[in-house]
Amino acid sequence: MTTAAAGHSAPAAASADQGVGPLLRAWRERRRVSQLELALRADSSARHISFVETGRSRPSEEMVLRLAEHLDVPVRERNALLLAAGYAPHYPETPLDSPQLDTLREGMERLIQGYEPYPALVVDAMYHVVAANRGVVMLMDGVAEHLLQPPLNVMRLTLHPEGLAPRIRNLREWRGHLLAQMERQIGLYRSEPLRELYEEVAAYPVPEADAGDEPAEPVPYFALPMQIEHEGRVLSFISSISTFNTPMDVTVAELAIETLLPADPATVKYLHSLMS
Template identity: 75%
Template sequence: MTTASVGALLRTWRERRGISQLELAGRADSSSRHISFVENGRSRPSEEMVLRLADHLDVPVRERNALLLAAGYAPRYAHTPLDAPAMGALRAGMEQLLTGYEPYPALVVDGTYTVVAANRGIAMLLEGVPEDLLEPPLNAMRLTLHPRGLAPRIRNLRQWRGHLLAQMERQIALARSEPLRALYEEVAAYPLPPEPEPGSGTHRPGGPDDAEAPVPYIALPLLIEHDGHLLSFVSSISTFNTPLDVTVAELAIETFLPADPATVKYLRSLGP
């Protein structure tokens, strides 16, 4: 197997970002001639230049190590397992955040949507999911879109599925991740369940009066059933700024904010 040169890798990232050599040179305080020489293998970039170009091309941390290795330099970014002692403070901080968000759902996933931490709000939504789907390692995309997972309970599944697949497509475009691409192909192939019949018995947590009032959603909601009640959430995803470790760079914290007062009331009624 032939290893790609640093120039070829940089050219691939530049073209993927839709940036010309001249534009990249301007951003990186270089010249288009030098960028061309680097991409064609006529010039070996310094370690500083590799990192500068990677920064302006928004290359993921994992792939920055690959660029440095291809250029003949040592990797700059560690890849520390999340269960390592050095990650203790990070784990404690994430657990505190997830617990503090209860009773609303929140979880932490890695770069391929493997669930690394979740709170009781997520456990509540997963009630009744078949045991074989809950065997570790849990994968958030599989659990959500699998026809025996949460998919049959999501009342706006076609919209929510489209949102999730588009999100994965954007990530695949930003990072060269074969595991993520394989996951996308798997979940995109799951069959869609039949759409629920009108008046199927699911109701809003607050009762008929709440169900009659239109909800002015601020974003595409996740409409999901729980114990005969229809809950609505909007999600927010947070990542770590300026990560210096591959593991940290690929973590994402997703929180689900109730999208209507009835959902708030219902979740609080479940108790601690």
């Protein structure tokens, strides 16, 4: 889910009260798309795109949605574009505990439970844990009680000195991966709470490497693993993140399912032995 970190400013750094034009231009520039290219994608003209961006022409509701789709604008920000253009939001934001989302919640629960004994969880845009299976619970051994109070936050759980961090063998590499992931999210969503979370977890102390430690033998993984100690063993996992295709609701659009795939046969064998 930077401190505008890698120099990213929000696409809507242009204020919404300036109208939809500057917001669309900011998204187009973020996507590195020319006015002509966007016009061809949206079945319009470069002249019309220019007029929209400068405020000389007010786009229709349909055009705002079409441009947002071709610029891959997040669903929440599409609503912001519509409001800036003088239209009502198009996408609802249904509370996750709403009866309307019962089927979705049940489906996610079945999915992550079916992934056991491997860890799997569902998080929202702020990295709050929405659901988790027993594989995740197993990894929580030794985590400080205050980090386990709801809402659980996966970034705090992972990087806090009283969380998983002391047991992560390759903490510096894994921490860098997670912070970079958050930077990308901040570049995509205009979220001050997400920025504050980034600043908090980025400030957590990182233990200095022991000068007497021998460097670990490199292992040819196909992706960066998280290597974590558990009851005297080192388990290795590769993270995979899935989102919903073409969501029509802000809440659903911001959910992500993370699965931790065992990265070596020893981890597979150990996890299956726990569940048996």
